[in-house]
Amino acid sequence: GFKVVQDMISGLRDYLDSHEMGLPDLIGRAVPNVTDWRYLNLNYVTKAVIDQDACIKCGRCYAACEDTSHQAIAMKPGRIFEVIEEECVACNLCVDVCPVEDCITMRELEPGELDRRTGIRRADYANWTTHPNNPMAKAAE
Numbered sequence: 001g002f003k004v005v006q007d008m009i010s011g012l013r014d015y016l017d018s019h020e021m022g023l024p025d026l027i028g029r030a031v032p033n034v035t036d037w038r039y040l041n042l043n044y045v046t047k048a049v050i051d052q053d054a055c056i057k058c059g060r061c062y063a064a065c066e067d068t069s070h071q072a073i074a075m076k077p078g079r080i081f082e083v084i085e086e087e088c089v090a091c092n093l094c095v096d097v098c099p100v101e102d103c104i105t106m107r108e109l110e111p112g113e114l115d116r117r118t119g120i121r122r123a124d125y126a127n128w129t130t131h132p133n134n135p136m137a138k139a140a141e
């Protein structure tokens with residue numbers, strides 16, 4: 001509902017206060033990150049990682065991934081939640097629902113590192129104009 005706007009306002013205020021910033025300092029910060037979709041790195045692969053020391057065992061990540069993503073979090077005895085790398089598609093949902101800041105982070109695979117979900121080693125940067133998945137890649141260059 002519309003109450004989310006109040007949460008966004010208070011969240012923004014907290015963020016600005018904690019970083020000792022004013023709103024003008026924040027406006028436009030993300031603009032340099034904007035790019036055309038075809039220049040995004042198609043070989044960018046990440047996996048969720050749970051910090052077991054920070055985890056409060058609430059299970060929200062488990063429920064979210066189980067019900068609406070790829071069943072990539074296992075619940076082990078003692079309510080230990082662990083990411084199953086072979087299943088994780090890096091949707092970020094668990095990060096969004098976790099109530100503990102930085103408890104779940106997304107680890108970027110190193111070039112050459114094996115993606116255990118696809119069985120493919122992570123290749124170097126390639127966007128839509130260069131990636132072999134695009135049959136028109138040469139023409140689009």
Ligand code: SF4
Nearest residue numbers: 065088089091092094
């Ligand atoms: S990033 Fe997505 S798929 Fe991976 S563990 Fe989190 S919710 Fe599941």
Ligand code: SF4
Nearest residue numbers: 055056058059061098
């Ligand atoms: S949502 Fe976060 S705090 Fe809760 S069980 Fe998952 S990792 Fe732990």
